[in-house]
Amino acid sequence: MGWKSDFAVFLGNAISVHYIWRMPVTLADIRAARRRISSGVVMTPCPESIPLSGIAGARIFCKLDNFQRTGSFKERGARNALLLLNPEQKQRGVIAASAGNHALGLAYHGKLLGISVVVVMPEYAPLIKITTCQKLGARVVLCGLDFVEASAEAGRIAAAEGRTYIHGFDDPDIIAGQGTMALEILEQVRDLDAIVCPIGGGGLIAGISVAVKALRPRVQVIGVESISTGHFTAALRAGKPCSVPRHATLADGLATLKIGAQAFALARTRVDRVVRVSEEWISIAILRMLELEKTVVEGAAAVPLAAMISGRLAGLAGKRVALCVCGGNIDPAVLSRVIEKGLVHDGRLTRFVAHISDRPGSLAELCRVIASCGASIKDIAHDRAFSGPDVSAVHVVCTVETRDRAHIAALRRALRKGGFYVTSGQANVPIRD
Numbered sequence: 001m002g003w004k005s006d007f008a009v010f011l012g013n014a015i016s017v018h019y020i021w022r023m024p025v026t027l028a029d030i031r032a033a034r035r036r037i038s039s040g041v042v043m044t045p046c047p048e049s050i051p052l053s054g055i056a057g058a059r060i061f062c063k064l065d066n067f068q069r070t071g072s073f074k075e076r077g078a079r080n081a082l083l084l085l086n087p088e089q090k091q092r093g094v095i096a097a098s099a100g101n102h103a104l105g106l107a108y109h110g111k112l113l114g115i116s117v118v119v120v121m122p123e124y125a126p127l128i129k130i131t132t133c134q135k136l137g138a139r140v141v142l143c144g145l146d147f148v149e150a151s152a153e154a155g156r157i158a159a160a161e162g163r164t165y166i167h168g169f170d171d172p173d174i175i176a177g178q179g180t181m182a183l184e185i186l187e188q189v190r191d192l193d194a195i196v197c198p199i200g201g202g203g204l205i206a207g208i209s210v211a212v213k214a215l216r217p218r219v220q221v222i223g224v225e226s227i228s229t230g231h232f233t234a235a236l237r238a239g240k241p242c243s244v245p246r247h248a249t250l251a252d253g254l255a256t257l258k259i260g261a262q263a264f265a266l267a268r269t270r271v272d273r274v275v276r277v278s279e280e281w282i283s284i285a286i287l288r289m290l291e292l293e294k295t296v297v298e299g300a301a302a303v304p305l306a307a308m309i310s311g312r313l314a315g316l317a318g319k320r321v322a323l324c325v326c327g328g329n330i331d332p333a334v335l336s337r338v339i340e341k342g343l344v345h346d347g348r349l350t351r352f353v354a355h356i357s358d359r360p361g362s363l364a365e366l367c368r369v370i371a372s373c374g375a376s377i378k379d380i381a382h383d384r385a386f387s388g389p390d391v392s393a394v395h396v397v398c399t400v401e402t403r404d405r406a407h408i409a410a411l412r413r414a415l416r417k418g419g420f421y422v423t424s425g426q427a428n429v430p431i432r433d
Contacts, residue, residue, distance in 0.1 A: 024266055025172045027214035030179035030207060033080040037177060040079050040112055042068060046188040046322060051292035056308040057317045061189045065181060066297055066328030070104040070136075073181055073204060073326045074168075078105035080177030081166050082113055090115050095163040097147060097154040099125040100253055101327055102168035107138035118163060120154040122146055126331060146246075147257060169201030170260025179207025185322045186215060193319035194220035196304035198326055199232045199274065200254035202263030208324070209270035222313065223267075223274040224303040226251045226282060231259040232267070232274055240264075250282045250338070253300030253327060275313065280345070281306040286330070287342030298330040347405030349378070351398065352412075355421045358384070358394040366396060369418040373411045376401040 044067045052060040065073040082094065093116030096106055103119040110117035117138040121130060123145060133140050143153040158165045167174065181204070185195060195212060197205045209221045223232055228249035235241045241259045249255055285302035288309065289295055304323040307313050330338075343349035356362040363382075370377060383395040402408050415422050 024262070025175045025179065025207065025210050027211060029172070029176040030183060030211050033076070033173075033176040034180040034183055036083050037076060037079040037180065040109060041075050041180075043184055044068065046185055049293050052288065052305065052308075055288065055292070056305070056321075057314075058308065059318075059320045060305075060308065061185075061192075061320070061322045062293060062295075062325050063181060063185050063188075063322055064295065064325050066295065066301060066325055070101065070108050070132075071328045072101035072105060073178060073324070074101040074105035075109060076105075076180050077169075077171075077174035077177030077203060077207075078102065078166070079109040079113075080180075081171060081173040082106070082109055082115055084173050085115070085164060089164045092162045092164070093117065094166050095120065095154050095158050095161075096166050096168060097121075097151040098168050099129060099147070099150070101329060103129065103133050103138070104136065104329070106166065107133045107136035111137035116163075118154075118157060118161075120144075120150045120157065122150045128331065129329075167260070169203030169256070170262050171203075172262060175203050175207045175210075175263060175266065177207070178204045179211045181324065182208040182211035183215075186212070186219075189320060189322050191320055192216070192219050192322055194222055194316055195322045195324065196222045196224060196307060196313065197324040198251070198254060198300045198303045199223040199225050199259070200229070200251075200300060201256040202232060202259045202267055204324065204326060205232075205271060206260075206263040206266040209267050213270045220272040220316075221270060222307075223271050224307045224312075225274065225276045226254055226299075226303060227276045227278055229254045229256075230276055231256060232264070232271075233276065235259045235264050236268065236274065250279055250286070250299035250334070251303055253298060254303070275307050277303055277306040277310055277312060280341075281310040283338045283341050284345055285309065286335070286338050289325070290335075290339070295325070296328045296330060296335065297325055298327045301326045301328065343401075347408050348402055350400055350402055350408045350411075352400075352415075352422045352424060353383075354396045354398060354415065355423070356394055356396055358392055362394075363396065365418070366398075366415075366420060369414055369420070370398070370400060370411065373407070373414050374403075375407065375411050 044064050046061050046063045049060045068075045095118040097120045099121045106117050119133050119138045120141045123142050144150040199205050205223050212219050212221050226249045228247040231244050234244050241261050241264050243258045282299050282302050285306035289297045378401050379399040381397045
């Protein structure tokens with residue numbers, strides 16, 4: 001079965017979880033996991049993307065595991081771990097601490113397999129994930145201000161109810177399940193040169209690297225982290241898993257407290273390279289996937305593309321590269337903000353403040369100049385109260401849709417030629433080309 005939680009001892013605000021050790025995950029384990037989960041986990045497509053290849057400078061293939069029922073690769077490991085429980089463990093049920101995709105995967109496959117699932121989430125967990133887990137049949141317990149406190153409560157419940165604790169990324173049965181993605185990619189993409197994979201807790205890249213290096217050692221396995229996470233990078237530097245201060249990130253699926261010890265032991269000698277990408281590039285990658293690939297992805301799933309288009313993996317130019325598109329569970333409100341920020345980055349949305357006379361016809365003339373340039377006003381607002389000491393003047397805050405940065409520059413020139421003094425919408429400074 002692999003190592004599973006036998007019991008947890010609640011000690012103040014901490015838990016001690018005891019595991020049964022076994023040999024590390026092997027290719028045979030991953031192949032067995034694939035056979036085991038095939039009845040409940042779909043083989044997702046891995047098509048070549050012509051538009052993404054064009055912007056990345058390589059032949060890009062997208063392994064679309066956001067097409068799984070719960071929108072994430074986490075179903076692979078969850079189903080494998082559940083199926084490997086002994087009859088008594090299945091009867092008693094399982095528990096996990098998770099505010100994300102692991103919780104959804106366990107809830108869904110627990111319901112399919114008739115196994116009771118309890119998920120302990122921190123109190124900040126998104127409402128959509130709480131309600132989705134409940135709809136899938138899991139009992140959701142909200143406890144704690146962070147993952148540590150949620151884990152402590154999960155340990156307490158595990159001990160009290162005799163449930164098996166299933167770790168989200170540092171369990172060999174979970175890792176073996178995640179590794180099945182690599183078996184599919186190697187079958188779906190001929191003459192593959194590299195697989196680019198996100199790194200959070202490390203379960204996915206550990207499973208993928210074990211399978212790839214056993215079957216096709218020449219294929220590079222490249223990990224990608226956000227600059228706001230960096231757990232694997234820190235572990236490589238320290239020689240062991242270590243905690244990294246938590247920072248806000250779009251790639252919330254990567255924001256574990258640290259890399260898993262078992263995952264790190266498996267991946268550290270098999271991963272060829274690890275790079276880190278900025279939050280801005282993650283945002284742009286989400287937008288590119290939406291626009292060009294017509295698919296919605298979460299931040300963690302966008303980091304492989306972010307690494308490609310930001311130039312962090314220039315050595316893969318012209319190569320055949322598979323991107324692990326590991327999930328699509330992004331909050332719609334976050335997605336809308338990401339889209340707008342991406343449009344600003346591309347020069348397709350701009351904002352400026354025009355200083356005009358508060359006389360009839362001044363606003364109409366401003367709008368005429370904007371329209372004459374082929375730009376479209378998205379939003380416009382008068383600001384009289386904070387327009388300075390001149391009571392005959394007014395500030396007009398304009399948000400305008402444009403084609404690109406060259407179009408913005410042409411609009412600025414036309415405004416100056418029309419006699420309008422404009423400043424940036426971000427700060428009260430003149431706009432320059």
